[in-house]
Amino acid sequence: MGYYDQHLHTQFSPDSAESFENYLEQTDDLIVTTEHLDFHDAYNGGVDTVLDYAAYSDKIDALNRIHGGRIRRGIEVGYTPEAHTQIVSYLEGKTFDVILLSVHQNGHFDYLQPIIDEMDPKAVMREYFGLCTKAVRKLDGANIFAHFDYGIRRLSVTLDDLREFEPQLKELLNAILAKEMALELNTRSMYEYQNADLYRYLIGLYLEMGGTRFSLGSDAHSIHKYRYHFDDAIALLREFGVTGLTQFKNRVAYIEPI
Ligand SMILES: [Zn+2]
Ligand SMILES: [Zn+2]
Numbered sequence: 001m002g003y004y005d006q007h008l009h010t011q012f013s014p015d016s017a018e019s020f021e022n023y024l025e026q027t028d029d030l031i032v033t034t035e036h037l038d039f040h041d042a043y044n045g046g047v048d049t050v051l052d053y054a055a056y057s058d059k060i061d062a063l064n065r066i067h068g069g070r071i072r073r074g075i076e077v078g079y080t081p082e083a084h085t086q087i088v089s090y091l092e093g094k095t096f097d098v099i100l101l102s103v104h105q106n107g108h109f110d111y112l113q114p115i116i117d118e119m120d121p122k123a124v125m126r127e128y129f130g131l132c133t134k135a136v137r138k139l140d141g142a143n144i145f146a147h148f149d150y151g152i153r154r155l156s157v158t159l160d161d162l163r164e165f166e167p168q169l170k171e172l173l174n175a176i177l178a179k180e181m182a183l184e185l186n187t188r189s190m191y192e193y194q195n196a197d198l199y200r201y202l203i204g205l206y207l208e209m210g211g212t213r214f215s216l217g218s219d220a221h222s223i224h225k226y227r228y229h230f231d232d233a234i235a236l237l238r239e240f241g242v243t244g245l246t247q248f249k250n251r252v253a254y255i256e257p258i
Helices: 020-025 053-066 081-091 114-118 121-138 159-163 166-178 187-191 196-208 230-239
Strands: 031-041 047-049 071-078 098-102 182-186 214-217 244-249 252-257
Touching: 020 031, 020 053, 031 081, 031 098, 053 071, 071 081, 081 121, 098 121, 121 159, 121 166, 159 166, 159 196, 166 196, 182 187, 182 196, 182 230, 187 196, 187 230, 196 230, 214 230, 214 244
Parallel strands: 031 071, 071 098, 182 214
Antiparallel strands: 031 047, 244 252
């Protein structure tokens, strides 16, 4: 079995209309979907975006009976300190193969909303990386830290800008290491939002600090972005001497060679 795309959305996420069936047609191998959980979802008018776990599980069970158990279940937890208790109680007693941890918003607005354009970019970066570190420290049990650059996707951040935040990024990476989580290479961030150079820098920093766990995810919301630019991301990892990706089954990590 090869490595697979570890960050995908279907119609079980409000911002995707894609079906499991269409993803299954893309491959004979495993797939996993990682659906949104965002309480007080700023991107969605402030309503709670809550994965319908029963419907999601039923759908996967039914398809797994036909497709030889090829679907794994995942969730992308959008963390805010305000929603901590709701997140923990939602996750309790539910079964996932992989839990992604993300920061999408600061409790007032999502970092992809236009208000970001009017703000001081450095202030946005400071706030965002701070929230990311807090999320990793506070939430136990997550497996992968997703798209470290989500909060700066709307900004034109140069490598020099990012280097200014090296102490904060090290704090974030330290927290990720302490929780034995994997670091996601989000290929839409890298090749659609043009942040590959920022990822290159972060990968170097993470390896220097002893990091070994990498996850590859397109963050596709439709089949058109499935395994988006995976060859480029794999080539980048190989440049750094990385030989495997970290994947999760029943939230237990294992390495898949690249
Ligand atoms: Zn996300
Ligand atoms: Zn996502």
